[in-house]
Amino acid sequence: MKIATMATGGIGGFLAVRLTKAGHQVATIARGAHLEAIRNAGLTLKGPDRGDEAETVTPWIATDDPAQVGPVDAIIFGVKGDALESAAKACLPMIGPDTVVVPFLNGVEAADQLLAVLPEASVANGVAHISTTIVKPGVIGQVGTFNRFVFAERDSRASERIDALRTAFNTAGAAAPATNDINRDLWMKFIMFSAASGVTAAARCRIGDVLNHPPLSELFRAVIAETAALARARGISLPSTIEKDTWAIVQGLPRDMRASTAIDLEAGRPLEIEWVSGAVRRLALEAGVPAPINSTLYSVLLPHKSGQGG
Structure with missing residues (x-):
């Protein structure tokens, strides 16, 4: 080809x-x-x-x-x-x-x-x-x-x-x-990535830190649940166990892994937050469902959107 x-x-x-x-x-x-x-x-x-x-x-x-x-x-x-x-x-x-x-x-x-x-x-x-x-x-x-x-x-x-x-x-x-069902598969990854992106960038941490600190674990799991709720509101056919399954996947990730958003933030590069936390915030408004946690993560990262302050 x-x-x-x-x-x-x-x-x-x-x-x-x-x-x-x-x-x-x-x-x-x-x-x-x-x-x-x-x-x-x-x-x-x-x-x-x-x-x-x-x-x-x-x-x-x-x-x-x-x-x-x-x-x-x-x-x-x-x-x-x-x-x-x-x-x-x-x-x-x-x-x-x-x-x-x-x-x-x-x-x-x-x-x-x-x-x-x-x-x-x-x-x-x-x-x-x-x-x-x-x-x-x-x-x-x-x-x-x-x-x-x-x-x-x-x-x-x-x-x-x-x-x-x-x-x-x-x-x-x-x-x-x-x-x-490619839309289901796309959202299944997005549910995890919205959490990984927002949390590891905002907290300047890695997956190992998320797993080692219970408050960060709770935050991560709350983002998973919030993004999954948005997907269901938009008619995506998710497995009933998606929240539990996603957290299980996170627990098996390399401890030094972090989302590309966190890497870009550290390097002072522009951030894709409009496509991740910002997208959850925007799509939730369109669907009429709450997304306060993703909205907060978006707000925290917004000053760094264009790469300044990295």
């Missing part, structure tokens, strides 16, 4: 390495020092499942201009929420009649936002379960060994293009199970 990663950050970089090693033509869209490093030395993936080893590949194309790529079979769309509109417009030269665009962004609104820019027939929906980041230009680091990518057409119907991309992921060592 011809696949583009837009852009080649943690998620796009992980998939670009795995898919390239599996023989697919992968165009990596990047910029600046990261792009230059990929061009000069290839794209490298490091992680605990490889010990001291690292996987390095030479992508089919490395560019900051999607027009140089042309139409592809699939676009892995993984940018920060605030960059969605501009990145989506940049994707247009890579869209062909059968191209599928799979968003792997934080939050639950990416697919709807993409519809404002891209052809409706091109947009699918997806959710990624993995912890990766750019550790230095040209190098992607993975925390933990888990990776799971769930995606489907927006209405969760079966399609040949989704099946083909899922097969490509699975044979490349990136787990991509089938789903019959």
